[in-house]
Amino acid sequence: MPLNDAYGRVITKMRISVTDRCDLRCTYCMPAEGLQWLPKAEILSFEEIVRILKVSTELGIRKVRLTGGEPLVRSGIPTLIRMIRELPNVKDLAMTTNGIQLAQFAPALAEAGLDRINISLDSLDRDRFHQLTRRDAIDRVLEGIRAASDVFPGRVKINAVAMKGVTELEYKAFAELAEELDLIVRFIEFMPLDAEAKWVAGDVLTGSEILAGMQKHVELEEKPFSDVHSPAVEYRFKSGRGGVGFINSVSQPFCESCDRVRLTAHGRLRTCLFSIQETDLLPIIRTGSEEELGRVLTQCIWNKEEGHQINNPDFQRSDRPMSQIGG
Ligand code: SF4
Numbered sequence: 001m002p003l004n005d006a007y008g009r010v011i012t013k014m015r016i017s018v019t020d021r022c023d024l025r026c027t028y029c030m031p032a033e034g035l036q037w038l039p040k041a042e043i044l045s046f047e048e049i050v051r052i053l054k055v056s057t058e059l060g061i062r063k064v065r066l067t068g069g070e071p072l073v074r075s076g077i078p079t080l081i082r083m084i085r086e087l088p089n090v091k092d093l094a095m096t097t098n099g100i101q102l103a104q105f106a107p108a109l110a111e112a113g114l115d116r117i118n119i120s121l122d123s124l125d126r127d128r129f130h131q132l133t134r135r136d137a138i139d140r141v142l143e144g145i146r147a148a149s150d151v152f153p154g155r156v157k158i159n160a161v162a163m164k165g166v167t168e169l170e171y172k173a174f175a176e177l178a179e180e181l182d183l184i185v186r187f188i189e190f191m192p193l194d195a196e197a198k199w200v201a202g203d204v205l206t207g208s209e210i211l212a213g214m215q216k217h218v219e220l221e222e223k224p225f226s227d228v229h230s231p232a233v234e235y236r237f238k239s240g241r242g243g244v245g246f247i248n249s250v251s252q253p254f255c256e257s258c259d260r261v262r263l264t265a266h267g268r269l270r271t272c273l274f275s276i277q278e279t280d281l282l283p284i285i286r287t288g289s290e291e292e293l294g295r296v297l298t299q300c301i302w303n304k305e306e307g308h309q310i311n312n313p314d315f316q317r318s319d320r321p322m323s324q325i326g327g
Pocket of ligand 1: 254255258259260271272273274305306307308
């Protein structure tokens with residue numbers, strides 16, 4: 001029996017944060033000095049990640065995405081990818097990175113068996129990138145994107161958090177990069193996951209506003225082409241090279257077709273990005289049986305939240321920082 005929840009959704013995707021640490025300091029994610037990192041002793045080893053994935057994929061998980069913090073700050077990620085690739089039920093293995101170390105790692109990640117890669121990049125302008133990330137590193141990220149495009153042809157996407165006063169200035173640059181490298185740029189509506197808890201609905205630059213802005217710079221195909229379970233609505237450029245996508249979590253929530261759960265680097269299962277409660281799987285992963293792990297996982301997923309309550313007045317923020325959830 002697949003992994004169902006009480007709302008009839010079938011859960012097939014697991015996002016795994018392999019570390020809460022990062023080599024950037026994005027202003028909406030963490031303070032300049034960083035955060036109190038998770039205790040090393042609690043971080044899942046590669047063997048423990050494979051153990052939870054063995055049980056999860058036997059129950060129905062088919063797609064896995066590695067996230068962080070920044071996954072490439074943890075050493076040995078190509079080894080972890082090879083270990084996960086041994087699991088017969090993993091049909092798709094992807095990763096989200098900030099691209100800082102990607103030029104160095106892209107060939108090894110592809111060789112290890114990674115299928116797809118998303119790069120988080122909110123600005124192509126050197127100064128704005130520096131301001132947003134507190135690092136003058138846009139060149140390294142662009143080098144990483146080019147390296148990834150070489151070894152993952154057609155399987156590279158850029159994820160940009162849409163921010164008023166920033167994104168509107170970057171439509172042309174993002175359209176040109178997407179066309180040049182034949183990749184998809186996806187704009188993600190700003191969500192209440194910011195470290196300083198300053199998010200207000202008025203800050204949200206909506207997908208439809210961005211679509212209108214992008215259409216001033218590039219011609220899009222009529223019909224979006226993304227699959228129903230993808231959180232993004234994606235359009236190809238009329239030129240046939242590249243495209244743009246929109247993840248409208250706030251203005252057009254897609255929770256009714258949600259098919260994913262998340263695992264933090266220290267083994268907390270989150271059945272929704274905005275979960276208030278979590279289930280600590282670490283003790284079971286370390287000392288419990290696979291049956292017990294399977295039972296708890298199935299039960300937690302059955303009780304998965306119906307959806308986020310961002311647009312409801314009684315919305316309660318999660319107290320777990322974005323860098324520990326992994327997006
Ligand atoms: S907010 Fe929660 S339920 Fe909605 S799509 Fe995201 S993870 Fe799924």
